[in-house]
Amino acid sequence: MNVPLKAIGQPVSRVDGPDKVQGHARYAAEFDQPDLMHAAMVLSTIPSGTITAIETKAARSAPGVHAVITHENAPRLPYAPMAKRPQVDAQGGDQLKVFQDPTIRFNGQPVAVVVAETLEQAVHAADLVRVSYEHADGHTTFDRARGRAPSRGNEKAGRPADTEIGDADAALKSAAVSIDANYVQAREHHNAIEPHATIAAWDGDHLTLHDKTQWPDNDRDEIAHVFGIKKENIHVVSPFVGGAFGSALRTWPHVTVAALAARVVQRPVRLELTRRQCYTSIGFRPHTEQRVALGAAADGTLTAIVQEAFGQTATYEEYAETTLDPARNTYACPNVRTRYRLIEMNTNSPCPMRSPGVATGMLALETAMDELAVALRMDPLELRLKNYADRDQHKNLPWSSKELRACYRVAAERFGWSERTPEPRSMRRNGHLIGYGMATAVYPSHRAKASAAATLLRDGTALIRTAGSDMGPGTYTSMTQVAAETLGLPVERVRIELGDTDMPYAPVHGGSITMASVGTAVQAACQALLDDLAGVVKASPDPRLAAFKAGTPEWRDGGLAGPGGVISFAELMEGLGFDRITAEGQSAPGNESKTHSSAAFGAVFAEVEVDPDFGTVRVPRIVGAYDIGRVVNPKTARSQCVGGMVQGVGMALLEQAEWDERFGRPMNGNLAEYVVPVCADIRSLDVTFVPGEDTIFNPLGVKGVAELGLSGVSAAIGNAVYHATGRRVREFPILPERLLMG
């Protein structure tokens, strides 16, 4: 095979692809353990109250049952507080402590777990458990009047209650043109196709967890605190994650349930959530209601931005989002006020879902910008260019890189934006109303401390290990490319191992930080390996290596270059008599976040066709152009954007939990009625990356892509629906009914 010398930037096919297409990749629930038992949970059926009695006799005597664990007989767990809550956890309140008290905090809370020899026996016995409750008043409605400011923990974590520069309300009053509108974003569920699952196995006081997680190291830390044991006693294994989109960032209560069950029965236990349980046992994107008011001069110059958000949270812990981040720095505007309030409800805790906070905030902001463009009788793209933010005005810092103007230009050209006639209902085709809409996309870029180990083996191949996870974007592949390029090896001679706490520490696989964080650590580890190797070569008495000692070592073509040609890694290892040589590399954020603000940017354009008789909307085309810094792999990067566009179609038109206020739970907890896009809902998707790399932000020059891919998409679609029909639906998703009857 003709191997590219430069691995970074090449459209390398995913290295785990062959395993995945043959069904050989092993996910959390699929590991064999000797004497494995199966667990099935019993969940509360009321949103608020107390368990008065829990009848387990029938379940305990059912065939194959080894244990029925409830708050009445569960071992008391220490739930030792962590020195600092990891950023993936809720930053206020207290996590749900399973089976430690009779209090019911939400509908779907685990109240018992049955452990049996077979799954069928466990499920059957779980069905026999009878729970009596005393109901208590709770909150199952989203009532803005109960909105309260986030607590100090969330303020400190970047979710402030109130911010203001200038005097936005005064500027709004005196603006030549203004709009003021309310928007609703439905509660959305991740619905990764793999349900969450854990296999827990104790060996004395050592615990092995095969778990679905985006952060193995934190999974270990969390469970160590829950059980009050040393984290070194816990081994988390998670080589493949079947999609997560944020749902596996934190360690959910069912992981504790599995570990607890395994400890009680003294055998390995598998607990797999059913699809329905995935609607209450893990998090979701919170229902959020927003007000956006914009003021502008007659020429479109923004003079005021007011954005207020009310987000849903649980009663027992406080999850808050960065919903209002985009309001503060997406556009240049001297007067900006934001206000964030939380509404406690008897629900399981929300959590980040792809482009968390930002997707929700951008939906409102970018819809409002479209409304302002209409009010100004101005082209929506021109309005964005008019208010282009050359600096991050909120942090008062320059951008480390920003190619958003190029994104607007490229995407508009590829889309054919100039063919748009501005009047709503002015474009038709085959009896359908056609609409064009656009929006800005943005997602802040972050990085975190990470480490990796690079090993050169005797056969001259390299093995890279880091505890980080790959939930699907292609971490195995992109890390292979970084290592191959740094070492000067073809990608086929590099192997990556991920998802194991025995490997060097890696940060959370979320927030699009993996490439900038783990990627730079892999780069550093490979460089350290080469440096070590050079040192060993220099010190070696082997006469065959004498020619390679002079000057700065030059690594290329799978080895070390010298006057007489290249000596391969295999020959070097042979000459040195090494079986393996390993080096670790670390990377961490530097001063760049103090001197610069970093973000990935994009422009998204969508075409819709609306059937005016039924209000059904289809999306023939989405075009996006993105500034993600250096593109490590155009194939995997494009897939992130395309996948984001499709989740954006879901967010704009289809996806919502149908919330039952009587019982405080979603009615449509299944994939038939929680409607995600199918193949036929998707037609042309066009992705372009504009040139650029951001070496201020990190040495690889990358910025991150996954979250960005969803940002702005749903607003672009909604704006296109307005353009098609002249109807502004402000409650998302834009269901046929809302469009036709609205």
Place this chain on the structure above:
Amino acid sequence: MRAGGDIMRQAIRFRRRGRIVEVRDFSPRTLLLDYLRLTERSVGTKEGCAEGDCGACTVALGRVRDGRVVYEPVNACILLLGQVDGADVVSVEDLAADGVLHPVQAAMVEHHGSQCGFCTPGIVMSLYTLYREAERPVTREAVNDCLAGNLCRCTGYRPIVDAALAACEGPPADRFLAESETIRADLEGIADGADIFVGDDTRFFAAPASEDALAALYARHPDATLVAGCTDVGLWITKGMAAIDKVIWLGRVAGLDAIEAGPEALTIGATATHSAAHASLGALDPDMGELMRRFGSVQVRASGTVGGNIANGSPIGDLAPALIALGAALELRKGDRVRALPLEEFFLAYRKQDREPGEFVRRVSVNRLGAGDAFRCFKVSKRFDEDISAVMGAFRLALVGRRIASARVAYGGMAATPKRAPETEAMLVGVSLDDPASWEPAFAALAADFQPLDDHRASAAYRRTVARNLLAKALHELATGRTDETRLVGERPALQAAE
């Protein structure tokens, strides 16, 4: 113990990885997916939803049809193990041979059609059946149809579609085709035409091989659950925790799946699958073909049957309103007694049908459209495929010149059952296609025919509006002479008029 046939078999037999597997001891409600993952430990096949929505569990079943082995995709999560009797069971681990990927697998890798990889096995298996069976050239629409029952949350589908198109560029040529004579011989070797009965009188999986054996067995066990495709009964097991102990699978009853396409009428046997009936229904009218294309998913259509869909009595089932409007008659049998009734009379109330204990649906027949007859049916759903209708409307109008001489109108999603609209039908008689004002009384009459409910799928108001607009669409299309290609995209005055 005898199930009624001459020969009795107390095991199921199927082909798996080149061997004939015989299973004697299994629970009647054991699902194929559990057999694969838990018993066989072939965990390549995934469980994403356990109700036939996501397709991660898709496997291919090969059966001999017209002398040829034909593979169809099925949802293993809602298919009883017993239903694979007589089939070649192919799962995702089986496609590659000697380290060489199957063409669809290679294309999925090359085009980045797999990301997290969890939906991938199901998608690979759906594409395998496309690769094997689809007419060339394979179009993008054919790929969409093939993948309607496979949800993917990562890739945005485009890379998968590209992979499918690339893999299916040439004619199919894989090792299964090379071995097809052996496979056919193996399958014919186990096709013994015997009645199957596994279990005892209190708990069994039975598969009678003849209608008489079925009639006798069901008369003896009227409390048994009849299973045709299991696309709904599967959910009773996985979601409803139903303790189904007696299963009579209809899939082996000789002749019960017969489709007779006569010059006057089309008769569809109860166990003909939606896939098998698709072409014949489409030949009645192109709208019927389009309706079937959007019915469930390929996996559901490959398992689910016309008779099962009717007997099950879903208030929204898309087929029943269309058949009612066409004027279908249903034939039922109990013991030796056979009776027929108009389809609409079969649906009594919500999930309650006119079917006695021990009685089973035998076949449904539909008279073909006459020279002056026009037919339209449409479904309105949120997502394009694999979505239950909010409202489904079907209209058969007999025209004399430009006037409607008689009408049959039926809707799904407007009442507790699929239901005719007698008042509306009456108001349509005598109406001129050239006088839209004369349509109004018929629109108004819909209010007398239907009092739909608000539920989470749609509000009553939306249902009423859509029901009206569907009728308007049908009349408008007939009036303007627009034909097949406008069925989904005709000119619509309704929203403009409503403003």
